[in-house]
Amino acid sequence: MQEVFASLGTGFGVALAPFNIMLVLIGCFAGTLIGALPGIGPINGVAILLPIAYGLGLPPESALILLAGIYYGAEYGGRISSILLNVPGDAGAVMTTLDGNPMAKRGEAGRALSLSAIASFVGGTFAVILMSMFGPALARFAVTFSPSDYVALMVFAFASLASLVGKNPWKTLMGALIGLMLATMGIDGNTGVPRFTFGVPDLLAGIDFLIVVIGLFGMAELFHLVEQQVTGKLQTLPVDSSFVRMADLARTKWTILRASIIGFFIGILPGTGASVASAVAYGAEKRAAGADTSEFGKGDVRGLAAPEAANNAAASGAMVPMLTLGIPGSGTTAILLGALMLFNVQPGPLLFTQHPEIAWGLIASMYVGNVALLIINLPLVGLFARMLTIPQHYLTPLIAILAFIGVYSIVGNPFDLFLIILLGMFGWLLRKMEFPLAPVILGFVLGGLFEDNLRRALSISAGDWGILVESWKSLALYGLAVLAVVLPATLSYLNKRRARDRAPT
Amino acid sequence: MIDRIFAGTLLLITLAYGFIAFTLIKAPFQYDPIGPEGWPQILAIVAVICLIMLMIRPDVDSLDTSRPTWIKLACASAMLFAYAELYEPLGFIIATALFATLMARLLGAAWGRSAAFGITIGVAGYLVCAGLMGLNLPAGPLPKI
Amino acid sequence: MKIAALKYCVAGLLLASSAALADVTAPECIAPAKPGGGFDLTCRVAQTGLAAQFDKPIQVTFMPGGIGAVAFSQFNTTRTDDPNAIVAFSSGSLLNIATGKFGEFTENDVRFLATVGADFGAVVVRADSNFETLDDLMAVFKENPAEVVVGAGGSVGSQDWMKGALLLKSVESSPRDMRYVSFEGGGEALAALLGGSIDMVTADVGEVITHLEAGNIRVLAVLSPERLDAPFDQIPTAIEQGYDVEWTIMRGFYMGNNVPDADYQTWADAFAKAYETEEFRKIREEKGLLPLNLSGAELDTKVKQRIGELRQIARDAGLIK
Numbered sequence: 001m002q003e004v005f006a007s008l009g010t011g012f013g014v015a016l017a018p019f020n021i022m023l024v025l026i027g028c029f030a031g032t033l034i035g036a037l038p039g040i041g042p043i044n045g046v047a048i049l050l051p052i053a054y055g056l057g058l059p060p061e062s063a064l065i066l067l068a069g070i071y072y073g074a075e076y077g078g079r080i081s082s083i084l085l086n087v088p089g090d091a092g093a094v095m096t097t098l099d100g101n102p103m104a105k106r107g108e109a110g111r112a113l114s115l116s117a118i119a120s121f122v123g124g125t126f127a128v129i130l131m132s133m134f135g136p137a138l139a140r141f142a143v144t145f146s147p148s149d150y151v152a153l154m155v156f157a158f159a160s161l162a163s164l165v166g167k168n169p170w171k172t173l174m175g176a177l178i179g180l181m182l183a184t185m186g187i188d189g190n191t192g193v194p195r196f197t198f199g200v201p202d203l204l205a206g207i208d209f210l211i212v213v214i215g216l217f218g219m220a221e222l223f224h225l226v227e228q229q230v231t232g233k234l235q236t237l238p239v240d241s242s243f244v245r246m247a248d249l250a251r252t253k254w255t256i257l258r259a260s261i262i263g264f265f266i267g268i269l270p271g272t273g274a275s276v277a278s279a280v281a282y283g284a285e286k287r288a289a290g291a292d293t294s295e296f297g298k299g300d301v302r303g304l305a306a307p308e309a310a311n312n313a314a315a316s317g318a319m320v321p322m323l324t325l326g327i328p329g330s331g332t333t334a335i336l337l338g339a340l341m342l343f344n345v346q347p348g349p350l351l352f353t354q355h356p357e358i359a360w361g362l363i364a365s366m367y368v369g370n371v372a373l374l375i376i377n378l379p380l381v382g383l384f385a386r387m388l389t390i391p392q393h394y395l396t397p398l399i400a401i402l403a404f405i406g407v408y409s410i411v412g413n414p415f416d417l418f419l420i421i422l423l424g425m426f427g428w429l430l431r432k433m434e435f436p437l438a439p440v441i442l443g444f445v446l447g448g449l450f451e452d453n454l455r456r457a458l459s460i461s462a463g464d465w466g467i468l469v470e471s472w473k474s475l476a477l478y479g480l481a482v483l484a485v486v487l488p489a490t491l492s493y494l495n496k497r498r499a500r501d502r503a504p505t
Numbered sequence: 506m507i508d509r510i511f512a513g514t515l516l517l518i519t520l521a522y523g524f525i526a527f528t529l530i531k532a533p534f535q536y537d538p539i540g541p542e543g544w545p546q547i548l549a550i551v552a553v554i555c556l557i558m559l560m561i562r563p564d565v566d567s568l569d570t571s572r573p574t575w576i577k578l579a580c581a582s583a584m585l586f587a588y589a590e591l592y593e594p595l596g597f598i599i600a601t602a603l604f605a606t607l608m609a610r611l612l613g614a615a616w617g618r619s620a621a622f623g624i625t626i627g628v629a630g631y632l633v634c635a636g637l638m639g640l641n642l643p644a645g646p647l648p649k650i
Numbered sequence: 651m652k653i654a655a656l657k658y659c660v661a662g663l664l665l666a667s668s669a670a671l672a673d674v675t676a677p678e679c680i681a682p683a684k685p686g687g688g689f690d691l692t693c694r695v696a697q698t699g700l701a702a703q704f705d706k707p708i709q710v711t712f713m714p715g716g717i718g719a720v721a722f723s724q725f726n727t728t729r730t731d732d733p734n735a736i737v738a739f740s741s742g743s744l745l746n747i748a749t750g751k752f753g754e755f756t757e758n759d760v761r762f763l764a765t766v767g768a769d770f771g772a773v774v775v776r777a778d779s780n781f782e783t784l785d786d787l788m789a790v791f792k793e794n795p796a797e798v799v800v801g802a803g804g805s806v807g808s809q810d811w812m813k814g815a816l817l818l819k820s821v822e823s824s825p826r827d828m829r830y831v832s833f834e835g836g837g838e839a840l841a842a843l844l845g846g847s848i849d850m851v852t853a854d855v856g857e858v859i860t861h862l863e864a865g866n867i868r869v870l871a872v873l874s875p876e877r878l879d880a881p882f883d884q885i886p887t888a889i890e891q892g893y894d895v896e897w898t899i900m901r902g903f904y905m906g907n908n909v910p911d912a913d914y915q916t917w918a919d920a921f922a923k924a925y926e927t928e929e930f931r932k933i934r935e936e937k938g939l940l941p942l943n944l945s946g947a948e949l950d951t952k953v954k955q956r957i958g959e960l961r962q963i964a965r966d967a968g969l970i971k
Contacts, residue, residue: 167564168564170555170558170559170562171559173551174515174552174555174556174559177548177551177552180548181519181522181545181548181549181552184544184545184548188532188541190535190536190537190541191532191533191535191540191541192532193530193531193532193541195525195530195541196525196545219585222581223578223581223582226577226578226581226611226612227570227574227577227578229577229612229613230573230574230577231571231574391614392612393608393612393613393614393619394614394622396608396612397604397605397608397609397612397626398605398626400588400608401601401604401605401626401630404588404589404592404601405597405630405634405640405642408592408641408642408643409634409640409641409642412641414589414592414593417588417589417592418589421582421585421586421589425582429511432565432568432570433508433511433565434564434565451539451544454539455537455539455544456537458537458538458539459536459537463537463538
């Protein structure tokens with residue numbers, strides 16, 4: 001532990017050099033701006049700004065600090081479009097729309113933005129602390145997760161989703177199935193056979209996650225706005241000067257802590273990430289709330305804080321296997337890995353001994369980055385919230401323009417512009433028919449992981465299904481999954497019985 | 506009624522999906538017992554059950570969307586498709602200016618204000634996104650920055 | 651289309667005086683994927699390594715969609731004669747062409763231009779594995795291939811699978827008897843190897859360097875034609891151990907089929923010149939590529955021959971009819 005503090009000291013020496021502080025601030029700011037565009041999350045934000053950062057000719061540790069700033073900035077920025085426009089910036093921000101957007105719609109955008117900034121800060125910082133203390137040991141544990149353990153993890157994640165069930169459980173299930181079915185389009189990762197591509201080359205690689213999110217959420221939101229405009233149901237919101245209150249923080253402190261722990265541990269597993277983490281955290285929170293869940297989905301502060309803390313903790317958690325083992329756990333860390341290699345820094349077990357100034361400088365800059373973001377973002381909350389006061393006849397086309405910029409600049413294929421419009425029409429219809437949209441997205445994200453790992457596990461065992469229940473990790477996760485489904489039902493039954501027992505007296 | 510129609514349409518699509526999964530998808534050979542077709546087959550079966558349940562127990566009667574709303578929605582869709590179609594040929598600035606102007610007009614802004622909004626957003630959007638942030642946007646016939 | 655032509659005319663006139671290079675006025679490198687992957691890297695090598703060869707910097711643009719199929723079909727339909735654009739390819743693209751994944755178009759519908767470098771296959775096991783040498787592994791492959799769980803970062807029919815299939819074939823076992831697990835990318839496969847879920851990975855030399863230095867893994871053989879330079883000079887090739895298996899991952903560029911010969915030659919010469927420069931060597935090394943310098947007609951012939959071989963392997967394995 002002594003060693004860790006000494007090394008961290010060295011790291012802070014690097015990160016707190018005035019020039020590097022300036023870079024973190026610039027990175028955070030640019031990242032926030034680019035992350036605020038719908039659909040452009042941290043993956044694409046970093047990928048887009050990476051060449052620019054590289055082109056500046058900075059020394060490696062400074063360049064990486066700049067990138068870390070961009071990464072965190074984009075991670076934070078993603079929640080802005082989730083809350084204000086109901087369009088998640090990336091997979092991890094899907095759950096943020098559930099309670100964040102209703103808050104904005106009832107005139108509490110500032111409160112939602114500032115609370116989520118604090119939740120993100122705590123989640124991110126918590127994860128960085130755990131990472132600097134126990135990084136290497138955790139990474140060694142994370143790689144022992146076998147494909148069959150991942151199957152169990154997916155079962156657990158879907159079981160957590162049971163908490164998302166809305167009015168009609170069949171519609172929730174159908175929503176998840178639509179997502180799962182969309183995810184099967186494209187070349188099968190296992191056998192290389194194209195599925196449901198109808199000979200269209202643009203579909204060979206499947207539908208990009210970004211397209212599904214922007215289509216089902218962003219464009220559907222646009223149609224919804226047009227409809228409300230016509231029926232006169234829509235009023236421009238007054239200037240919103242709400243801000244997070246002490247009471248909110250007091251109410252969500254355990255939520256944030258729980259979600260940070262969940263997020264970090266799911267984040268360190270290669271292949272899973274912010275999306276799974278925020279879904280599980282949201283489910284756990286709703287369950288922990290017991291009987292008091294009526295506000296979830298309508299703008300409950302806990303429903304906003306949980307996924308935000310979890311997805312930022314997961315984002316930092318994903319850095320653990322990347323830095324210590326050289327194994328990227330998510331798309332974004334894969335790009336950061338590429339960035340490190342651009343600067344001739346090879347992440348892996350030797351990084352900490354060969355380039356301590358870079359490894360610890362980067363970790364220290366994550367601490368600094370988190371603080372910088374809080375400082376930059378809280379004053380900007382008012383500015384962003386003001387976006388909602390733009391009259392609807394300007395805001396509505398703006399959603400389409402931003403969505404087009406996001407899709408085109410990243411995917412660069414006009415075919416996808418048509419896809420988002422079609423998905424938007426479909427999403428609008430689903431919404432009209434009272435299908436919840438979040439299960440569609442989660443089905444889409446988790447479906448591929450579920451299928452791939454199931455088939456991997458069965459390839460390893462040469463077809464023996466017994467492999468699925470072989471390890472204690474799998475069994476523990478199945479146990480949790482059963483608890484996740486059974487516990488809330490039992491609790492509410494007990495509560496009712498207690499209430500009934502008490503009633504006669 | 507409308508929910509039955511919707512579920513019925515989804516059912517038709519799912520049946521087509523299932524048909525493809527059960528007949529057309531096949532790997533030359535595979536190492537896992539499920540193969541590329543197994544997972545979609547499972548999904549199709551569960552989805553069919555689910556949709557039948559939805560048809561038996563519908564809960565949304567009508568879309569509650571009036572004729573003028575449908576017309577505006579159709580206009581908005583047409584504009585979006587045109588925007589997508591013209592995005593590359595006309596370039597970001599012109600396509601966006603046209604789209605933003607017409608869309609703002611459709612939603613009730615005055616012609617003058619709509620045009621001012623459209624042109625501003627086209628030019629400013631390009632300068633900020635392509636110029637400052639270095640995003641890849643189509644320049645069209647105008648010179649690239 | 652007309653407007654675009656006009657634009658090129660005007661730009662051409664303006665630059666005609668300064669450009670020594672016929673029609674290559676706005677060099678563009680197309681990475682047929684999203685930013686951040688191998689095609690991006692390929693273009694970056696050209697961008698930096700060829701900077702001195704053109705008056706204007708090479709623009710990198712991304713054209714994702716269908717594992718490169720979208721770009722491939724565009725250069726077979728609308729941009730067959732664009733003298734400014736080169737498109738990145740890898741051996742993976744060649745395999746896709748060979749197995750017909752790119753649809754109706756074949757290797758004869760584009761012109762292969764130049765390579766920027768190469769990587770080579772590697773047979774990797776855990777450091778504490780029972781397989782001490784390639785012979786140990788191959789003995790099991792010969793007797794009972796199903797005893798070894800092979801993992802890799804690609805699907806059945808991908809490059810990584812091909813490496814495993816060729817290893818089995820070299821001892822007259824059927825690739826179908828392999829116990830093959832596909833992961834999403836080499837990183838995940840290596841993680842599964844370290845975690846003990848699988849016994850062996852058919853990886854690339856470039857992605858195993860750190861693990862090798864850290865002592866986590868053992869590389870039983872590299873699948874290069876000859877021994878590589880340090881730090882890999884201690885690792886024997888499969889060929890010198892008596893197994894005829896070679897897998898070179900080539901990275902390079904192609905152009906449309908109707909590009910005028912003069913322009914094609916301009917590009918080919920630019921690459922040939924760049925190969926000799928220090929900048930090119932430096933950027934190639936930075937991007938983790940090993941030297942492989944082939945340009946112009948020499949490469950075109952070689953690639954087309956290679957695709958023919960790949961098609962034969964795929965047919966033997968039953969991947970295509």
